Amino acid sequence: MADSGILAFEPKVVGFLCNWCSYAGADKAGAAQIPYPPNVNIIRVACTGRVDPVFILKAFEMGADGVLILACHPGDCHYKEGNLRAFQRHRILLRLLRDLGVEEERVRFDYVSAGEGDKFVKVISETVEALRNLGPMNGDSSKIHALSDDSHGGFHGQHIA
């Protein structure tokens, strides 16, 4: 192992997974015992529609280097359309993060079904690899804080449903 510099960097990642498809997909990868990097900490939500963009800003504030949102494929959402809401919110958040100097690769949205253990491992591995190459989070944390903290003037004030 390299002893210094960017190669020694291990990114911290938060993964929001919906209970019905993607979390089950992660369980499939587990049952198949396919190894993947331990960097991603999974937070189970009922639906990715629950993922408030503020959670993602907060994750960066708390020291995350990247965030993953894994949803049911279009048409498979247990709650009809929460995955598509999550997709919309992700698109808007990316624009905002770009203005703050946060690279797009730090917030990945993808679809993983309950059967796609392999895809889950692929997404995790790719994300961790991309973040290793990017290095630690270097966005303007004071601006991120301003967005995530003040719910009136912050992100919530301007995002659409």
Add this chain to the structure above:
Amino acid sequence: MKTAVYFCTCSGNVTEKIDPEHVRQRLGELHEGVSFFEAGLLCSEEGRESLASDIAKNRPDRVVIAACSPREHEAEFMRALAAGGMNPYLMHMVNIREQVAWVTEDPAEASAKAARLISAGVARAALHEPLEKRELDVCPDAVVLGAGPAGLKAALLLAGAGRKVTLVEKSPLIGGMPVRYEELFPALECGPCMIEPLLGDVLHGELATNIELLTLSELTEVLGFYGNFSVKIKKRPRYADTEKCIGCAECVEACPVSAGNQYNYGMDERKAVYFPFPGALPNVPVLDEALCLRFSGGDCRLCADACPVPGAIDLDDREEIVGRKAGAVIVATGSGVYDCRGLPNLGYGEIAGVYTAPEFERLLAANGPTGGEIVGRDGRAPGSVAIIHCVGSMDKGHADYCSGICCRYALKFNHMLEKKLPGAKVYHFFRELAVPGKEDFALLKHARENPEALFIRYSDIRDLEIRDGGSGPSIIHRPGSGKSETFAAGMVVLCPAVVPAAGAGALAAMLDAPLDGFGFFEELHGRLDSAKSKMNGVYLAGACQAPMDIREAMSRGAAAAGCALSELVPGRMLDVSPLHGVVDAEKCSGCRVCVAVCPYKAISFDPELGAAEINPVLCRGCGTCAAACPLEAIGANHFTTGEILAEMEGALNG
């Protein structure tokens, strides 16, 4: 706060990778008040019992179970907590098997990740609220919309279980489509003979006391929700009393005016007071206001005067709005058929010899306009019949799916033509042939063996043109390649696509139960829960969901009744999950973004309160409203912002 962490070794499987000692130490460094317990196999009966007794003895404030995926045993552990006297929502499960031990190669990394995730679980659990299931009284009775095969089956099964059923039928008669058909596929069974006993059960059988039949009636308003609907039904006047009328038809004889009979597609006439066709049940006439002289300024009362039973004809009958309470609504409103005029090349409505399949069914029926004789509008029997399959089906501009039933009834026609018009040629023009079913294939086999039957495949319905050939229609088939062929047929029968019923959209809006992309009622899940709509308490049965045959419609009716019986049990309260959204009315500004995003119409705006309100019975706990609320005025129980952030922080800094 006392938090008990139970670390399940999964019989030593998990501990091959994760060192419990490391986890214990790390938790000790990060949290106060954590007790750490190692268990061999927590999910076993023994394991769960010892968990319950341990909780009863030690009385922790929170419990964290580090074990397998919560998708496996979470519900069982929650019951163990309850058995130990603790609110089950005060527990959090951490998945250290599927997400750590089984997928992490390096044991040191696995131990570190497990410690992080469990620490996150401890932080999250600290914020858990002792949530309680709510219970609601329910009305176990049902409203069934539509008295065709699906609705009849559902109504009879519900009535058989002692439930009160309001059976709402739009037309004056019950039985749906099959009572209009002489014979049914696949076994060429007599339609009225098959279904009339069922109709008798609904009208006069032992279960009839539990069924209130409202004919000429439609739903006009739905209030309330699952378990407690309050509906309004508009009942149009029949002008004949179904209790008093003896069905003698003296009134019909006396009536001086007539017009085309819509139940025979205008192929014969009926009076202003009429029976749709002989044998239609209930055996009571109905009066057509648009035709009756009395309703166009006249003073005719010949029907009432001819009636031998005083009061059986009631010319003062008026429209009524009736209210009913029900826990469940079963939609069994059936389908419509494609309007064949949408394909002008087929000449329907223009050429006398071109019929639709429902019209042809009436020609075959002994109680139809011709007494079951297959004769054209000119009164002559055709020497040959062309049956055009797939009219509007599998066609992008029309109905982009296979209607499923048409081939089988077309092959039934083949069979009946053989009997009724021996020697007549039968041409089948088809795009695809679909004849599924263990009994049904025999129909195709039989037709193939008929030397007079000819099967001609076309690739696009626009390759066919039907012209008036003078002595009858002629069909010109112009394939994309190859030469055109012309077939003369005395009669042409079009098999139209099965399409959503005309009123489906309005009914769907009233029930808040969505339609699918085709316009049929959308199922909660097409395979898992096809008897339920996406609205709690609204069940689906029959051709309102998709094209289907009688057998399937009956089964779907039974399925819908089964779901309603299992979910709404007299004397049992309705469990309302505590995992729903909660509005803080103080914070809510009344912007109603949440109302717009809720996929279940569970959120309404209360103008008096000036705030949104979530109905916990309709809410399914997805949390998209909580994410959408610009003022963080909506919380999602058990997935609160605080809980999620605490878990996240624990995982990032543990």
